[in-house]
Amino acid sequence: xxxxxxxxxxxxxxxxxxxxxxxxxxxxxxxxxxxxxxxxxxxxxxxxxxxxxxxxxxxxxxxxxxxxxxxxxxxxxxxxxxxxxxxxxxxxxxxxxxxxxxxxxxxxxxxxxxxxxxxxxxxxxxxxxxxxxxxxxxxxxxxxxxxxxxxxxxxxxxxxxxxxxxxxxxxxxxxxxxxxxxxxxxxxxxxxxxxxxxxxxxxxxxxxxxxxxxxxxxxxxxxxxxxxxxxxxxxxxxxxxxxxxxxxxxxxxxxxxxxxxxxxxxxxxxxxxxxxxxxxxxxxxxxxxxxxxxxxxxxxxxxxxxxxxxxxx
Ligand SMILES: [Zn+2]
Ligand SMILES: [Zn+2]
Numbered sequence: 456x457x458x459x460x461x462x463x464x465x466x467x468x469x470x471x472x473x474x475x476x477x478x479x480x481x482x483x484x485x486x487x488x489x490x491x492x493x494x495x496x497x498x499x500x501x502x503x504x505x506x507x508x509x510x511x512x513x514x515x516x517x518x519x520x521x522x523x524x525x526x527x528x529x530x531x532x533x534x535x536x537x538x539x540x541x542x543x544x545x546x547x548x549x550x551x552x553x554x555x556x557x558x559x560x561x562x563x564x565x566x567x568x569x570x571x572x573x574x575x576x577x578x579x580x581x582x583x584x585x586x587x588x589x590x591x592x593x594x595x596x597x598x599x600x601x602x603x604x605x606x607x608x609x610x611x612x613x614x615x616x617x618x619x620x621x622x623x624x625x626x627x628x629x630x631x632x633x634x635x636x637x638x639x640x641x642x643x644x645x646x647x648x649x650x651x652x653x654x655x656x657x658x659x660x661x662x663x664x665x666x667x668x669x670x671x672x673x674x675x676x677x678x679x680x681x682x683x684x685x686x687x688x689x690x691x692x693x694x695x696x697x698x699x700x701x702x703x704x705x706x707x708x709x710x711x712x713x714x715x716x717x718x719x720x721x722x723x724x725x726x727x728x729x730x731x732x733x734x735x736x737x738x739x740x741x742x743x744x745x746x747x748x749x750x751x752x753x754x755x756x757x758x759x760x761x762x763x764x765x766x767x768x
Contacts, residue, residue, distance in 0.1 A: 468617050469614050470571060470580055470613070470614055471611045471612055471613060471614060472612040472613075472614050473612075474612060477612050478610040478611070478612060479610065480610075481610040481611075482608060482609075482610035485607040485608055485610060486608065488558055488560075488607075489604060489607065489608075489676070491669065492558070492669045492670070492672040492673035492676060493673060494669075495665055495668070495669025495670060495672075495673065496665075496669060496670045496673040498665060498669075499662075499666055499669065499670050502665070506658055506662065508662060508666060511650060511653050511654055511659065511662075511663070512650070512662050512663065512665075512666040512667070513666075515646040515649060515650055515663050515666055515671075516646075516667050516671050516674075519642070519645065519646050519667045519668070519671045520671045520674060520675055522553055522556075523553055523554070523556045523557040523642065523671070523672075523675055524557070524675055524678070524709075524710075524711045525550070525553060525711065525738070525741055526549075526550055526552070526554030526555070526556060526557055527554050527557050527559065527679060528710065528712065528737075528738040529711070529738050529741050529742060530549075530550025530551060530553060530554040530562075531550075531551075531554040531559075531562055531566060532569065532713070532738075533726055533728075533738060533742070534547075534550055535550070535554075535562060535565075535622065535628075536565075536566045536569045536570055536573075537723050537724050538724065538755075539725060539726035539754070539755050540726045540742055540745075540746070540751045540752065540753055540755065541751065541752050541753040542745065542750060542751045542752075543750050544627075546745065546750050546751070547627075547628075548627060551628055551631045551632075552638050555631065555632075555634075555639065555642075556638050557642070557672065557676075557679075558672045559675075559676065559679060561632040561633075561635035562622065562628060562631060562632050562635075563615050563619050563622045563623060563629070563632045564613060564615065566618070566619045566622060567613040567614070567615040567617075567619045568582045568583075568613050569582070570618040570619065571613065571618055572584075572683075573723055574618075576696075576697075576698035576700065577687065577698040577700075578698075582606060582613075583601065583606040583683045583684075584598075584601075584602060584687060584699075585598035585601060585602035585603075585683075585684050585687050585688050585699075586598055586687065587601060588601070595688065598688070599684050599685075599688060602680075602683045602684035602688075603677075603680045603681070603683060603684035604680065606683075642668070643664060643668040643669070645667070646663040646664060646666070646667020646668050646671070647660050647661075647663045647668060648660070648663070650662055650663020650666075650667065651663060674709070678706060678709045678710050678713070679710065679713065681710070681714070682710055682713045682714060682716050685701075685703060685706075685714075686700060686703055686713075686714055686717070687699045687700055687701065687716075689701060690702050690703035690714075690716075690717065691703075691717065692717050692767060693717065693766060693767055694717060694718070694720075694721035694765045694766060695721075695765060695766070695767045696717060696721050700716050700717045700720040701716065701717050702714070702715050702716065702717040702718060703716070704734075707729070707734065707735050707736070708735060708737065711736070711737040711738040711741075712728045712734075712735065712737055712738040712739055713728070713738065715728040715729050715730070715734050715736060716728070718730045718734070721765050722757045722761070722762075722765070724755050725755055725756050725757050726739060726742045726754045726755055726756060727739040727742075727756045727757075730757070742754060
């Protein structure tokens, strides 16, 4: 049995749990999770000539996309993975549920994989570094595929006890985690039901399912996966971070500020990733609104001195 240990750990503790049966199940789920939204999106586009979409489908797509992206970027990432702010229990629950609806894995698994990425960023053992084939043939294109999708197909079982002990000790979060598939199904049911009710037709329900459900999941999948792949390959690196992370303006809006990824690696606990006035960071805007409403507090952001001290020389 091969084990991998966490670098820098005083005790030799396993990053992943070796269990061939669970690994196979995880691989199958990963394959289905990646493929089903692709098929749904192809069908949605293929049906356009027969039943054109209207403001209803666009509205369902944009609203469901935005809600689940808030769940991922504000919730899974900045709040649960990095404790970038504190919030009320109802917002904590809402963020965990919305993030699960994005169909990128249950909250504890997502957080564990992400914390592993930060601890071993672009080093051996990183969850999804695109630099693992360095020095080999077609290293960049193979690395891109691995960081974008390939790592999920390995079916690795992350050791959450090592990376997300805080969440495992929270009974509410573990319950939400266990109900992961329920949230994914509810996330698909909401646009289906709304599409049906608004248009008063079965076709409207089907279109709601395809556009507000599967197409929405497809777009959010690849937006977030671009952060794993493109944001460790191409873009600017204004800070000394010791890894290959980059900033990238092109998908700042669809990732709700997630593509200011190099800034994030420089200041992982910051609630704000867009550090310049022009670096649009919708995730931070959401946190600011929560803060103004008294629903978020202890919001962490780097001071100008901290930013200056971290600049690459
Ligand atoms: Zn990264
Ligand atoms: Zn992070």
